[in-house]
Amino acid sequence: MTNPIYLHTLAYCAIFASYLIVSLVGYPRLWLRHYPAAVRSKQAPLSSRERLLVIANALVFVGGIVLGLPVLSVLLAYGSEVDPDTVFRHIATLGISASAVDWLILDWLLIRTWQPKWIVPADTDPADWRQPADFLRDAVGFLIGSLIALGWAYLMAGVFG
Secondary structure, eight states: OOOHHHHHHHHHHHHHHHHHHHHHHHOGGGGGGGSOHHHHTTSOOOOHHHHHHHHHHHIIIIIIIIIIHHHHHHHHHHOSOOOHHHHHHHHHHHHHHHHHIIIIIIIIIIIIIIOOTTTSOTTSOGGGGGOHHHHHHHHHHHHHHHHHHHHHHHHHHHHHO
16 A cells, blocks of 8 residues: 555645636736735735635635645544554644645746746736745745644644654
């Protein structure tokens, strides 16, 4: 039997990236605070309705995808009787892999390099999306995402242990 972590990591990264892309395409202003400063300053402030949508998006994304799906993945892969080391490795692998996909594929390749019109707002200058500070911010985002994954994996290993 092959280790389920490989298939689960691929599936998790696909779900993670798909959610981000669909929400960027459907309502890019949900991610306004992640825009480059030069672009953000040219956008109208979020309306009350948009602020509520940002909160709802954060709850679904963080609660459901970032935190919930890795735990569900552990339960599906190993059942409830699983040792803490396996829980830690599984959740950490999923989280760090998704953080890498977000950083390298979504941020750098798709948004900073290709800049498709269905993601980057039409009224912005493409050069504003390619500032060195933004590339650095993306890399720091990867580190923060990885640390969150490690912290969540450690916490869940304690719960399962």
